[in-house]
Amino acid sequence: MARRPAEGGETMSRIDILLATYNGARFLPEQLASLSAQSHYDWRLLVRDDGSSDNSLAIVREWAKGISQPVEIIEDGRTGLGASLNFATLLEISDAPYFACCDQDDVWLPEKLSIMLRAVQSAEDSAGSDMPILAYSDLRVVDGGLNLIAESFRDFSRRPRLPRGRELRQVMMHNAVTGCASLGNAALRAKALPVPPQASMHDWWLGLVAAGLGKLVWVPHATILYRQHGGNTLGANAADPLSQLRYVASNAGEALGRSRKLLVATRRQAGAFVNRYGDALGEQDRVILQNYARLGQMSWASRKAFFLQNRMLADNALKNMPFFLLA
Structure with missing residues (x-):
């Protein structure tokens, strides 16, 4: 992979920034200024x-x-694809050594690309540039006026920590990666494309591919201001136990419906993943994904045993308990 040194000896490599827009005029100027x-x-x-x-x-x-x-x-005449397919289309056009997805309403901190590029290139130095690698960072949560809500999106939303050696089974059920705070290499893009229709989101699919076939690299620094303004496709919500209990108590039907819908969607996504990449997975990971995808065909006792025998609750009890109860 060609890298050229810049002034001061910094290693520079081309990054394709992938910006998917839809009625973003209100916040676009600030995001574009942060790219500059x-x-x-x-x-x-x-x-x-x-x-x-x-x-x-x-x-x-x-x-x-x-x-x-x-x-x-890119003007291809198509409209109404939605955020995930919009980004997937940009991924198919990208051909740089690295790529970074960009939401229209956030603000990138000045060192965002530099920090994420160093993380990916460090992983490439040890694993090789042909290894699919995705680095993902923390974010600062802000409101529409960029006023701070939380210093750490990961803590605020209780995104799952990924136990070493068990990353794939957690990403199978929960998206640990926020696409706008990530950076991937060309090997990841090549391996992940095409993003299948069963993928819940483009960044989730990229995270699955990196976790199962390459490396997911956590960067413990906030690299962007993640704006919450009521119009986000997906956003940040407080996920501490008390907040979750209050939400469920006040919106029991909605909470149940969302969890059930997510369980179905993640099973469908897992099935697409294992069908495409099963031969490249270790036996244990392959069997876990296959069984998760076919939970609906198992008996009640077998469904519960799946979660318990594979220590799903031990990994992340708060996030995984609804799936255990609904499965």
């Missing part, structure tokens, strides 16, 4: 709009006139 301010400057911006009725693309075009990096707007 990145300390790592060897990047290209790929933009694809999903049918905005506002001036999102006009904002991008005007901003692009003032920067030296290349900006390419």
Whole structure:
């Protein structure tokens, strides 16, 4: 993989920033300004709009006139794909050694690309550039006006910690990766594409591929301001036990429905993953994914035994208990 040294000896490598837009005019200027301010400057911006009725693309075009990096707007005539397929389309067009997904409403901290690139390249130095690698970081949660809500998205939302050697079985059920705070290499992109229709989200699928076939690298630093404004496709919610109990008590039917829907979606995604990559997985991981995908065909006792025998509750009791009860 070609890397060129920059001033001061820093290793520079091209990154494709993948920006999926849809009616993002309100917050786009701040996000674009944060891209301009990145300390790592060897990047290209790929933009694809999903049918905005506002001036999102006009904002991008005007901003692009003032920067030296290349900006390419993908206009393929399709609209209404949704965030996941919009990003998946950008992934298929990307051809740089590294890629970073970019949400339209966040703000990247200046060292975001540099920090994430170092994490991936460090993993490549030990594992090789042909190893699928995805680095993912923490985020600061802010409101629409960028006022701080929480210093750590991971703590605020209680994203699962991934026990070494057991990463895949946790990512199978919960998305540990926030796509806008991640960076992947070309080997990951090649292995993950095409993103199947059964994937719950593009970043979740990338996380599964990295966990099962490569490396997931946790970066314990916030690299972006993750804006919560009520219009997010997916957002941050307080996930401490007391907050969760209050939510369930007040919205029992909704909470039950969401958990049941998520259980079905993750089983479908696991089935697609093991069907495509089963031969490349270790036997234990392959059997776990196969059994999780076919839980609906098992007896009540076998479903409960699956969670207990594979220590799913021990890994993450708060997040996994609803699945155990509903399975």
